[in-house]
Amino acid sequence: MVTNSEIAAMLYEFAELTDLEGDVFKRNAYRRAAQSIEELDGDVAEYDREGRLESIPGVGKAIAQKIAEMVETGRSAKLEELRSKFPPGIVELMKVPEIGPRSLVRLHQELGIKDLEDLRQAALQHRIRSLKGFGERSEENILKGIAVVQGQGGRMLLGDALPIAEAIAAHLRAGGCEEVSVAGSLRRRKETIGDIDLLAGSDEPLRAMDRFVSYPRVASVVSRGPTRSTVRLADGTQVDLRVVPRDSYGAALQYFTGSKEHNVVMRRIAIQKGFRLNEYGLHRRDSGEMVAGAQEAEIYRTLGLDPIPPELREGRGEIEAAGEHRLPSLLRLEDIRGDMHVHTVMSDGRATMREIAEAAFRRGYEYIGVTDHSRSLHIAHGLTVDDLLASVEEARQLTDELGFPVLRGAEVDILEDGSLDYPDEALAQLDYVIGSVHSRFKMDRRTMTERVMTALSNRELNILGHPTGRLIGRREGYDIDIEQVMDEAARRGVALEVNGFPDRMDLSDLNCRKAIERGVTLVLDTDAHGVEQLDNMRFAVGTARRGWAERKDVLNALPLDQLRRFFRVAGA
Template sequence: MTNSDVSRMLYEFAEMMDLRGEVFRKNAYSRAAKGVAELDQDIRELAEEGQLQTIPGVGEGISLVINEFIKTGKSDKLEELRNEFPAELTELMRIPDLGPRKIMLLHRELGISTVEELKRAAEQHRVRHIKGFGEKSEANILQGIKMLEKFGHRMLLGDALSLAEAIVAHVRSHDIPLITVAGSIRRMRETIGDVDILVGTDTPERAIDAFISYPFVAEVISWGEGMTIVRMSDGTQADMRIVPPDSYGAALLHFTGSREHNVRLRRIAIQKGLKLNEYGLFDMDDVNLIAGKDETVIYESLGLSFIPPELREDRGEIEAAVSHQLPQLITLSDVRGDLHIHTLMSDGRATMREVAQEARRRGYEYVGLADHSKSLGIASGLSEDDLLASVEQAHHLSEELDFPVLRGAEVDILEDGSLDYSDDVLEQLDFVIASVHLRFKMGRKKMTKRLLTAMSNEYTTILGHPTGRLIGRREGYALDMDKIIEGAKDHRVVLELNGFSDRLDLDDLNSRKAKEQGVMVALASDAHGIEQMENINLAVSTARRGWLEPRDVLNCLTFKELQTFLER
């Protein structure tokens, strides 16, 4: 039982309370879930000491729930709620803009409990007659369902990764040391079908018992020594494969994929008179095992450099591995700062000081603040006066903390491509991120021109989340990306790779294109709170999928180099 398990359980409670329309309790559970997630102490210790109520958001009632959960691995109250609200209903919450209140209304008035039923009702125009809905919201619902269908039953990488890591930690704690996440999560694809986990052990029963006792397993679909499949309470399917330790590396290779990559490897094996399958690398008569335990040794035995999982898509990595010319992929420790962070001054939740302290704690050499600009009312954009005052404050803070705090801004790109602050103001900032947040719907030509105009502004440093997509919710705006990359090169503008789980924008392919054209990329957390500075991890993963090396990335520069770059 880890802190993240407890936090996950409390979030599920919050979701159920939301469906029940109990806003107050929903907020209480969310607060508690967040409090637990941010603990730096093991929650089991706190429970033992009777100190659960020292966690922000945890009162007496919730502390009882946590205690029961830690002792028994479940919560009776949660089980009751799960029965009250079928999983299909929570599925409806995935439709953009359809909140719990509306879902319950549809459920009561029209008996709708599945996406399919809702689609039919909307198509037959039965939704528009319900109080609180109209023609417009009916059309929005249909549009939302269309997005959901296109996205399929896929999860965002960020969600899948945290679930998979929690399961792995749970099973590992039952004395199963050889275990890892496999499949497309290990390759860090931006969306994930189901969670794949691989175990190497000679005691499969113990691993299976541990797996199905994970608190969020709602149903065991099938189980056996080879593979066990379960469904989680949120509907996610997780598969655990078990192999003998001697085959662990070969199985890991096989179940990490991609299929295309593996097909190529098997072909190389055959050319060498060998045979590769999920049990190992053998000589042709299937007698002698050449390699199997260790993935790296299998690559070596095939005459290849080890290929990092993020590259295994048959996009040229095999050729590069044959000639030992794979890129030296960027890692988290190469990142020296984060330049896209919002503070309390606009719609962020942390003060400048808190951001700076967290940046130092993460081992960065500098940090950059980028609040929204004045036109963005919904995100409390800063007036010119407030912004300029904050430049001053940031520089004082730098001196006081002896840690560079750069003052920039995330400036809106207006409809005609001009920026939302005057040049006089922009000139006084350390850097400028130019982003589109409003008026997405324009033709491809016009939008491309709008961004090119913004990049031609001499103060623009970085183009923020360049395509504007929100994975599973909104397509990127119509855009000629080749022209944008060309423009970035001409104007020496850096393109952002935004690490928000539903953005990952630029994506892997466009990041690689930028690199090939000699355009730098900036990895960004776009954090609106301290905890979101963690988003940088997903930016790094996506950058790795885009073949980026430290030298391709703006915030891998040392502070000195960055200063030179910004002064130009």
């Protein structure tokens, strides 16, 4: 089964490779098609079956044929042909901000540069300045560009990595590998991860490895062996697969999920209790007899511990808690009853209120909240007061018509002086209000803290959106006394957001835990700008779980009447 995101990824790769060939027109066409597929409501395979591929925006006859081939065979002959024209590292090279595709082709043809390391060496040895059109400055810029790529490069966002990992896991399962899991920090749902680690339990490891390297998006096989193989995908992502015998699958999963800190304590406890724990199993030290290995939970239980969810395995007190049977009963994705932060076409979203409401209903939510930007945020087409109030009526009508509660909120800018970007009378017409900082990030700590504290004191405010303002890999959070903000939010009945947009993840895991300890109510949101992004809720849930959140800590795990009660008492 090829998923929409795999097809979109192949189309993006087409776009990059045609760009290298110098065909800007084709590049744009592939990009447009890829975007449409990402945003597509429904399965591409179904469009293919029903002969409706060309009804997808940006998909003409030629691209439709390629998509049909991808759906039916999992690959594209034309893409493979294009790939073979360029070295596998080339797509990664395209991420270096200082070089355009044409320069890249020349660097490849004239200097034989195949990957980032070649490029760095060429710049350091001043070989690039000898090419026509390049100079000393280009070498400096290229070195800076490489540093940028590697600075982010080492780490991927959870939101990018997890879908890739799951697609490969599905590919392995479809090939007969029954036990497959993501491992490492990805399984622990860390906000960024290094390489993608997969683990399979199989008594036919060679077959599993064959299947692994045949994954359509594999650009090169870095290494291949009976227990471990490594591949690189076209975008430079490295993926590792380990295959262990099924009897050891649980032990290996425990071992390769980590963290290091967690496993150090696990091994110490095993020794204290007369066992030896490694990736093959849990063995008695005296007799060598294996007492647990196939099931991960058995390892914990045999050591007198409650099984510990992967998100907690960070060496932050979880093992003591498991030994005393007081692990939190972690929030689950199914506990979330609605998403409270979604943008519509009225501001910078791509879906109408109706499309969002219908998508929320299909997901099994009990309600949805739509929140467009406020008037000062011009770049995101913030709403005027009149438009906002008209949309309150639209939400009411939609609620009646669909029999599904659509709450009308707003994501209101917290202005420089801490006031909110609409008059209180307008805000009072809404079901609830999110306040967010979107401007003037560089204030000193005291001024920024005061700004947000002033916003919290507004009785109309119910939720503080992405409370630290960070963008992972791009921008540090603003300087703010987040503990003071937490205490005030708890006191005033304002919920703090856990924004699940992959480069936000704000609050972070540690801040979630701190907030809960301070009596703050969390609200988990996606900040979706299109219906497909409603899927990002699982990242917010992963982060909240890493912060030890339980259902009782989360506002939108409440039924609608209790949610409304929370909004009524806020600001008291």
